[in-house]
Amino acid sequence: xxxxxxxxxxxxxxxxxxxxxxxxxxRLGVKTSGCSGMAYTLEFSDEILPEDLTFESHGVTVLIDPxxxxxxxxxxxxxxxxxxxxxFKFSNPNVKDSCGCGESFTV
Amino acid sequence: MALLQxxxxxxxxxxxxxxxxxxxDLGTTNSLVATVRSGLAVVLSDEEGHALLPSVxxxxxxxxxxxxxxxxxxxxxxxxxxxxxxxxxxxRGVHDxxxxxxxxxxxxxxxxxxxxxxxxxxxxxxxxxxxxxRALKIRAxxxxxxxxxxxxxxxxxxFDEAQRQATKDAATLxxxxxxxxxxxxxxxxxxxGLDNAAEGVFVIYDLGGGTFDVSVLxxxxxxxxxxxxxxxxxxxxxxxxxxxxxxMLEKAQLPPVxxxxxxxxxTKAREAKEQLSTRSEAHITGVLSGxxxxxxxxDNATFTELTQHLVGKTLAPxxxxxxxxxxxxxxxxxxVMVGGATRIPQIQRAVAEFFKxxxxxxxxxxxxxxxxxAIQANVLVGNKDETDLLLLDVIPLSLGLETMGGLTxxxxxxxxxxPVARAQEFTTFKDGQTAMSIxxxxxxxxxxxxxxxxxxxxxxxxxxxxxxxxxVRVTFQVDADGxxxxxxxxxxxxxxxxxxxxxxxxxxxxxIAAMLQSSFSHAAEDREARALREAQVxxxxxxxxxxxxxxxxxxxxxxxxxxxxxESSMTALQSALASAERDAIxxxxxxxxxxxxxFAARRMDASIARALTGRKxxxxxx
Numbered sequence: 001x002x003x004x005x006x007x008x009x010x011x012x013x014x015x016x017x018x019x020x021x022x023x024x025x026x027r028l029g030v031k032t033s034g035c036s037g038m039a040y041t042l043e044f045s046d047e048i049l050p051e052d053l054t055f056e057s058h059g060v061t062v063l064i065d066p067x068x069x070x071x072x073x074x075x076x077x078x079x080x081x082x083x084x085x086x087x088f089k090f091s092n093p094n095v096k097d098s099c100g101c102g103e104s105f106t107v
Numbered sequence: 108m109a110l111l112q113x114x115x116x117x118x119x120x121x122x123x124x125x126x127x128x129x130x131x132d133l134g135t136t137n138s139l140v141a142t143v144r145s146g147l148a149v150v151l152s153d154e155e156g157h158a159l160l161p162s163v164x165x166x167x168x169x170x171x172x173x174x175x176x177x178x179x180x181x182x183x184x185x186x187x188x189x190x191x192x193x194x195x196x197x198x199r200g201v202h203d204x205x206x207x208x209x210x211x212x213x214x215x216x217x218x219x220x221x222x223x224x225x226x227x228x229x230x231x232x233x234x235x236x237x238x239x240x241r242a243l244k245i246r247a248x249x250x251x252x253x254x255x256x257x258x259x260x261x262x263x264x265x266f267d268e269a270q271r272q273a274t275k276d277a278a279t280l281x282x283x284x285x286x287x288x289x290x291x292x293x294x295x296x297x298x299x300g301l302d303n304a305a306e307g308v309f310v311i312y313d314l315g316g317g318t319f320d321v322s323v324l325x326x327x328x329x330x331x332x333x334x335x336x337x338x339x340x341x342x343x344x345x346x347x348x349x350x351x352x353x354x355m356l357e358k359a360q361l362p363p364v365x366x367x368x369x370x371x372x373x374t375k376a377r378e379a380k381e382q383l384s385t386r387s388e389a390h391i392t393g394v395l396s397g398x399x400x401x402x403x404x405x406d407n408a409t410f411t412e413l414t415q416h417l418v419g420k421t422l423a424p425x426x427x428x429x430x431x432x433x434x435x436x437x438x439x440x441x442x443v444m445v446g447g448a449t450r451i452p453q454i455q456r457a458v459a460e461f462f463k464x465x466x467x468x469x470x471x472x473x474x475x476x477x478x479x480x481a482i483q484a485n486v487l488v489g490n491k492d493e494t495d496l497l498l499l500d501v502i503p504l505s506l507g508l509e510t511m512g513g514l515t516x517x518x519x520x521x522x523x524x525x526p527v528a529r530a531q532e533f534t535t536f537k538d539g540q541t542a543m544s545i546x547x548x549x550x551x552x553x554x555x556x557x558x559x560x561x562x563x564x565x566x567x568x569x570x571x572x573x574x575x576x577x578x579v580r581v582t583f584q585v586d587a588d589g590x591x592x593x594x595x596x597x598x599x600x601x602x603x604x605x606x607x608x609x610x611x612x613x614x615x616x617x618x619i620a621a622m623l624q625s626s627f628s629h630a631a632e633d634r635e636a637r638a639l640r641e642a643q644v645x646x647x648x649x650x651x652x653x654x655x656x657x658x659x660x661x662x663x664x665x666x667x668x669x670x671x672x673x674e675s676s677m678t679a680l681q682s683a684l685a686s687a688e689r690d691a692i693x694x695x696x697x698x699x700x701x702x703x704x705x706f707a708a709r710r711m712d713a714s715i716a717r718a719l720t721g722r723k724x725x726x727x728x729x
Contacts, residue, residue, distance in 0.1 A: 016113055016145040026113065041119035042111045044146065080110060084154065084250035087110030087144070 003028060003055045003062050003072060009079040009088060010058030017044065017060075024048055025061030028077070029068040038071065038105055040090055110252065113145040115491055127251045128286065128488035130294070130480025131243055131260045133236065133274065135194040136316035138162045139474060140243040141481035142251060143490070148298065148478040150471075151250040159473060160246075164238045165189040166227030174242040183370060186211040188226045192317065193239075195340075196221050196232040197277075198269035220273065233277045240281035257286040259484040261476050264290040264322050264336040267504065267549060268561060271589045286487040288588040292322035293331050294479030295445045299467050301326060307440030308334070310429075312458055312466065314421060314448040317343040321425045323432040323439075332524050334432035337424035342417065344380075344448030350413045351376035351405065355391065359401050368395045379405050384450045411453045418457045425461065442466040447473050502527070506583055506591060509546035509555040511536055512640035518583045521551060525589055530582040532598075537651070539571040543579055547593050547606070553633035554640070566595040568602040635689070642692040646684055649696055650677060653703055656710060664709045676702040 005013065017023050027045040030038045045063050048054065053069055055062040064072065075092040095105045112125075120126060129151070132139045137159040141150045150158045157176065165178035166188045173181075182189045190212065196204065201216045213224035222231045240260075247255055260283075262274050271288055278285045292311035296302065301309055306327045313320040320338040324331050352372050356364070364372065375391050382389035388406040395401065429436065442462050448454065449472045458466050470478065485491055502525060507517040510533070519529050535543065543566045550558025569577050578598040585591050594605030653673070661670060676699040683695035 012145070013113070016147055019147045027116070029119075031119070040111060041114070043114045043116050043119055046116055082110060082252075084151065084246070085110055085252040087112050089110055 002074065003057070003064060003069075004076045005057040005060055005062065006076060006078045007058055009077045010060045012079045012088075013060045020044060022046060025054070025063050027063045028072060028075070029065060030071045042088055115146070118490055125251075125253055126256045126488040126490055127247075127253050128256055128481075128484035128490070129243075129247045129251075129258045130289075130477050130482070130484045131240065131258050131283075132291070132294070132474075132477035132480060133194065133239065133260055133262075133277075134162055134315065134476075135192050135318055136162060137473070138239050138243060139477035140247050141474070141477040142247065143481050143485035148481045148485075150474045150477055151247055153246055160239065160242060161191075162194065162239050163189060163191050164193070164235050166225035166230065168226045170227055172227060172238055174238050183366070187213060190223065190225070190230075190235050193232050193235045197236065198232075198267070198271075198273035233273050233280060236274070236277035237280035240278055240283055244281055244283055255283065256488050257284040257484065259286050259289050259294075259480040259487065261289050261291045261294045261480050263320060264292055264333050265320075265338075266589070267559075268589065268591050275588070275590075285588075286484055289480055289483055290322070290333060291320070291445070291476050292324060292333065292336070292443075294477075294483065295443050295475045296324055296326070296331060296479065297482050298470055298475040298479035299441075299443055301441060301443070302331065304440070308432075308434050308438050310425070310439050310442045310462065311445060312421070312425065312442060312449065313338075313445035314454065315343050315446040316448070317341070317345050319343060319421050319424065321421070321428045323428050323434055325432075334434065335428045337428035337431065339420060339424055342420055344377075344446070344451075346417050347380055347414050347448065347451065348373050348376040350417065351379055351410065354405070354409070354413055355401065355403060358403055359399070361395070361399060361401075364395065368397075371395070372401075375401070380410070380451065383407055383410050384452060407452075414451075414453065418454055421454070422457065422461055436462055439464075443475070444468045444472050445475050502585060502589070504549045504559075505551055506547070506549050506561075506585070507558075508581065508593075509548060512644040513555050514637060514640055515548055515550070515553060515555045515558055518581070519585065523585075525585045526587050528582060528584040530580050533579045533581055534575050535569065535572065535577040535579075536574055536648075538574045538655075540574065540577070541569050541571055542567045543569065543577075543595065545581065545593065545595050545604075545606075547583075547591070553637045557633075561591070562593070562606050564593075564595075564604055564606040566597065566602065566604040568600070569597045570600050572599075639687065639689045639692075642689050642696070643684060643687075646680055646692050646696045649699060650680060653677060653699070653706075656706070660706075660710050660713065664713060665706060669705070673699075673702050673706060 013026050023044045023046055025045050027043045029041040031041055032038055048063060049065070051065055052063045053066060071094055072092060073094065075090055078089045078091060080086065080089045092105070114120065129140050129142045139150055139158060139160065141148055152158045160175045161179040163175065163178040163182065165173045165181055165185065167173070178189055182191065199221060200219060201207065201214055201221050204221065207214060215222040215224055215229055220231050220233070222229050244255060258278065260274060260278055262271055266274070274288060275285050291313065295311050295313070296309055304326060309324045309326065311322045311324065318338065318340050319342040320336065322336045323334040325334050355372055355376065371393060375393050379389035379391050383405070388404055391401060391403045391405060393401045439462055442458060442464065444455070444458070444466045449468065455466065455468065502519055502521060502523050505517045505521040506519040507515045510516045516531070518531055519527055545564055545566060546555065546560065547562045548555050548558040549561050552558050566579060569579070579595055580598055581593065581595045583591065583593050590607070592605060592607040594603060596603035665673065680692070680695040680699045683691040
């Protein structure tokens with residue numbers, strides 16, 4: 001059971017957390033919505049909740065609630081550039097199908 | 108696979124519903140677009156990595172338009188259709204542009220905003236600016252992979268209603284939803300996070316390519332207030348290039364050069380200037396079209412000497428802005444450097460010396476305004492908890508309306524913070540007056556003809572009443588973007604009318620400066636003019652009243668001699684009015700007043716008699 005970050009992703013997360021000036025880590029999650037069932041959430045976190053599971057990856061603390069972990073276990077978070085756009089990319093082995101743009105998915 | 112950004116806690120957007128917002132610095136020379144990605148403000152570059160989009164638009168026959176570097180490259184080859192510095196024309200008429208002769212464009216003298224005849228047809232500055240904004244919008248949507256929810260666009264702090272409205276119109280034309288217009292100095296302060304400080308006074312020193320602006324901001328309880336602005340609309344980094352250019356001509360003993368060589372040498376001058384920001388000397392080499400070879404070395408000391416007076420020219424408006432704001436140098440908590448030319452070490456030194464502190468310069472001075480706008484846009488679009496940051500700005504020149512005799516009644520004073528609403532009551536001037544014309548003007552002078560006319564509208568349907576009985580409440584409201592709406596409501600009948608000031612053109616910064624200057628230097632003259640107008644208005648009113656009374660009761664209450672005496676006093680006042688001498692008018696008016704006293708007394712008696720006739724005493728008890 002784990003969530004990992006590539007070094008590129010971890011470098012970015014550290015930079016963004018530094019710029020923000022506060023926060024205990026990066027919170028990943030899923031919520032049900034979108035055209036294909038579920039969607040990722042990616043947020044700064046200012047507190048660790050009692051039910052949270054935490055992972056350390058390249059110096060970044062990743063927080064996730066147990067329900068979301070069921071859908072995200074084994075996910076690797078990368079930072080990528082596509083043309084002029086750039087951002088975080090989920091590689092989730094649990095995904096069976098996703099919508100055209102990949103913003104929502106089914107497992 | 109979609110690329111995601113890190114949101115604030117609890118602010119994750121549903122898929123396909125990201126609130127994409129950008130900040131746009133729509134500049135005279137260059138424009139930029141910035142956004143906040145994962146909490147960090149970044150400027151968005153084009154495919155080649157250029158962050159700055161030259162604010163240049165070229166119209167080609169057949170309706171094609173190019174914007175930015177490709178348009179700029181054609182500037183010398185196709186000057187009439189390649190439009191630069193269009194920001195200077197925003198919201199302005201042909202007569203507002205003092206140096207119109209210096210531009211190679213085919214201006215069209217139309218009422219309202221200036222228009223330019225191009226290969227692509229007749230274009231106005233709003234349409235031209237919209238092309239720049241459209242290019243930035245396309246860049247932003249490619250970079251963010253989605254449609255923009257909105258943008259914050261920056262404008263100079265001194266932009267008046269017309270110029271702000273023109274900027275908003277340009278954005279609408281480009282299909283951009285304007286979240287807010289933000290003053291450039293305020294945006295720079297936000298980029299440096301100065302809004303997180305508790306309180307303090309900050310100075311924003313903005314030396315761009317062709318303009319210099321200095322603003323004094325006060326932050327108190329999380330709110331920014333622009334205390335004062337000043338500047339020089341014809342001073343910028345280009346002037347430093349020109350000084351080096353002249354030095355080159357002199358040193359190399361060159362005869363006057365043609366346009367092509369001028370361009371080459373100016374480019375060399377700019378390169379030398381930029382090198383001197385990091386090195387102690389710059390080598391200038393080049394070959395002119397006539398075969399002359401240039402090989403010069405410019406050291407920092409010489410460059411400093413050449414441009415000393417230009418640096419000095421920025422300090423005078425800085426001093427004035429501080430004085431306007433009533434702020435001493437010791438009270439300035441921080442100085443923010445904006446604009447590429449502030450990279451010049453000599454300017455950094457002069458500013459540090461002037462303010463007795465090191466200026467803030469760790470952000471790219473070309474980008475700070477766009478970055479601050481992006482941070483504000485990110486808050487406004489709902490990606491961050493709305494802090495209590497309200498961003499108050501000020502009105503650059505007083506807003507008011509015309510009263511009888513062409514006088515200006517100021518409703519909202521200069522430097523009032525916005526948003527603001529002020530109301531004042533006015534009344535009718537004549538008996539039975541059923542309409543009132545409201546003329547909205549902006550400026551500091553006493554006579555409305557010396558101020559800038561912004562809008563006119565009429566309040567109709569006032570019930571006929573005696574002069575002075577109607578109560579018309581006129582409300583001036585300026586929203587957070589600095590846009591003005593005026594409404595008038597007659598209180599007894601409830602009739603109302605209003606106008607949103609969307610004037611065809613407005614004032615420029617130099618015009619504002621000139622108008623302020625003239626209001627100070629003409630203060631005595633203006634007071635005299637005002638006194639004269641007031642005397643004239645009073646005299647007119649007196650004559651009208653007596654004329655009406657004579658018509659009504661003259662035959663019944665006056666004999667021929669009395670009537671002659673009164674009428675000759677009236678004639679005397681009329682000729683005094685024609686002389687436009689205040690003392691003569693007041694003397695003749697008081698003479699007429701005295702001459703009409705008997706008549707007035709008799710009219711009073713007569714009307715009382717009429718009121719009492721045929722009534723019992725009991726009826727009169729109240």
